Amino acid sequence: MLKIHNTMTGQKEVFEPLVPGKVGMYVCGVTVYDECHLGHARSAIVFDTIRRYLRYRGYDVNYIRNFTDVDDKIIARANREQRDWTEVVDQYIEAFSRDMRRLSVEIPSREPRATQHMDDIIAMVKGLIDRDAAYVVDGDVYYHVERFSDYGCLSHRKLSDMLAGARVDVDERKEHPMDFALWKASKPEEPAWDSPWGKGRPGWHIECSAMSISHLGNTFDIHGGGEDLIFPHHENEIAQSQALTGQPFARYWIHNGFVTIHAEKMSKSLGNTFTIQALFVGASYQEIVTAEVIRYFVLSAHHRSPIDVRDDSFQESKRALNNFYDLFLRLEEASESRHGGTSADHDIDRVLMPLQSGFEAAMDDDFNTPEAIATLQRARGDLNARVSAGVSSDVATRVLTFLRQIGSVLGLFQLQSKAWEFGEKAAWTTQTTRDAIAELSNGDIEVMIGERQTARSSKDWKRSDEIRDDLARHGVILEDRPDGTTRWKK
Numbered sequence: 001m002l003k004i005h006n007t008m009t010g011q012k013e014v015f016e017p018l019v020p021g022k023v024g025m026y027v028c029g030v031t032v033y034d035e036c037h038l039g040h041a042r043s044a045i046v047f048d049t050i051r052r053y054l055r056y057r058g059y060d061v062n063y064i065r066n067f068t069d070v071d072d073k074i075i076a077r078a079n080r081e082q083r084d085w086t087e088v089v090d091q092y093i094e095a096f097s098r099d100m101r102r103l104s105v106e107i108p109s110r111e112p113r114a115t116q117h118m119d120d121i122i123a124m125v126k127g128l129i130d131r132d133a134a135y136v137v138d139g140d141v142y143y144h145v146e147r148f149s150d151y152g153c154l155s156h157r158k159l160s161d162m163l164a165g166a167r168v169d170v171d172e173r174k175e176h177p178m179d180f181a182l183w184k185a186s187k188p189e190e191p192a193w194d195s196p197w198g199k200g201r202p203g204w205h206i207e208c209s210a211m212s213i214s215h216l217g218n219t220f221d222i223h224g225g226g227e228d229l230i231f232p233h234h235e236n237e238i239a240q241s242q243a244l245t246g247q248p249f250a251r252y253w254i255h256n257g258f259v260t261i262h263a264e265k266m267s268k269s270l271g272n273t274f275t276i277q278a279l280f281v282g283a284s285y286q287e288i289v290t291a292e293v294i295r296y297f298v299l300s301a302h303h304r305s306p307i308d309v310r311d312d313s314f315q316e317s318k319r320a321l322n323n324f325y326d327l328f329l330r331l332e333e334a335s336e337s338r339h340g341g342t343s344a345d346h347d348i349d350r351v352l353m354p355l356q357s358g359f360e361a362a363m364d365d366d367f368n369t370p371e372a373i374a375t376l377q378r379a380r381g382d383l384n385a386r387v388s389a390g391v392s393s394d395v396a397t398r399v400l401t402f403l404r405q406i407g408s409v410l411g412l413f414q415l416q417s418k419a420w421e422f423g424e425k426a427a428w429t430t431q432t433t434r435d436a437i438a439e440l441s442n443g444d445i446e447v448m449i450g451e452r453q454t455a456r457s458s459k460d461w462k463r464s465d466e467i468r469d470d471l472a473r474h475g476v477i478l479e480d481r482p483d484g485t486t487r488w489k490k
């Protein structure tokens with residue numbers, strides 16, 4: 001029986017979907033104006049794993065994760081780099097998709113973009129004005145928080161408490177300081193859509209209400225995101241949606257915890273926000289890591305707890321995975337041998353059955369991945385002992401298949417052990433492992449770096465990234481220095 005900790009009630013609740021056998025799940029995606037960092041990776045991996053487990057449990061999961069593709073930060077970047085805002089959007093959607101592929105995060109059922117739902121958004125804002133839950137001021141539309149009696153239900157705060165100690169902009173045009181924008185009149189040169197209130201664009205919160213309802217209906221099963229989204233983003237989504245439909249919005253709210261670096265919050269000013277790109281190509285971290293190393297690290301903490309990155313965090317995860325892959329190598333060898341049955345064959349179920357039930361019990365308990373991993377580790381010891389005692393090739397094959405199936409729920413154990421042993425640098429490009437490691441001459445490297453410089457000076461970031469990735473696959477790490485030059489090392 002699957003139980004989920006619901007942020008709304010603060011309790012673990014038995015999961016019962018609205019429609020038996022089906023799950024509708026909406027997770028807030030990224031605002032596409034920059035490279036994604038480990039915090040984004042964590043959220044993506046956590047909800048990917050939740051989706052995989054729901055599927056393992058037999059549910060048909062309709063998983064929606066959006067892109068916020070119109071926003072102040074996107075416009076600011078486009079202005080700074082003197083290019084069209086849609087170019088910025090395309091570049092970072094592509095970068096995000098590349099990172100997700102690298103992290104073995106499966107593509108959601110749908111990835112809607114806010115700008116594809118402009119009609120839904122405008123209809124929703126109009127409906128809220130008609131219901132007197134919103135009002136128009138000079139082409140802007142604000143949500144009237146005092147008209148929604150449940151405001152604060154998710155973050156467990158009262159309107160009056162929110163004001164105390166909060167830094168609230170005093171805006172004379174708003175009826176209540178906590179009122180938030182549903183629609184913003186656009187300035188000249190900004191992206192704009194026609195609306196009954198003049199040219200403008202949507203506020204951030206309304207787009208998620210519009211996209212989730214349009215894909216999943218007024219009421220759906222699971223809404224997720226990072227815990228930083230509880231207030232105000234998710235609180236506002238509830239207020240907008242329920243004021244409009246008069247029906248409950250999401251039924252289970254799941255929030256993942258923060259990622260800290262050496263116990264400090266990641267922030268651009270501290271310079272400790274290493275990007276997923278940097279993790280994979282080693283530009284700002286000591287070592288190139290693989291999808292499975294990052295997933296193991298992320299899933300070794302409960303999704304609701306904070307997770308701290310230390311210097312040895314990834315090495316620790318790598319070591320733990322090495323131990324599993326050592327077992328897989330032994331099992332692969334045994335499966336290729338021509339041994340008949342031995343006494344160990346009969347009681348292999350005595351390891352596999354408790355492993356399966358232990359794994360399921362852990363995951364049923366609010367997707368407790370650290371406990372699931374601990375169960376796998378305990379079984380590993382037992383299985384090593386059985387292999388030492390001798391197993392038949394059939395049993396070895398069965399155990400391997402079993403471990404890979406269980407592991408696939410976490411996105412782990414999916415490589416051939418030889419590919420794993422071959423080295424973490426190339427493991428995420430398993431198909432091309434061999435040519436990936438082929439030596440490049442110093443001359444070749446200099447030519448490629450020159451090509452990348454040219455791409456960078458003409459702002460062809462995509463080409464520049466491709467060359468960097470290509471070099472990384474050959475074991476060459478680049479370091480861009482503040483003076484504009486690039487250093488490299490093997």
Ligand SMILES: [Zn+2]
Binds near residue numbers: 027233
């Ligand atoms: Zn959202």
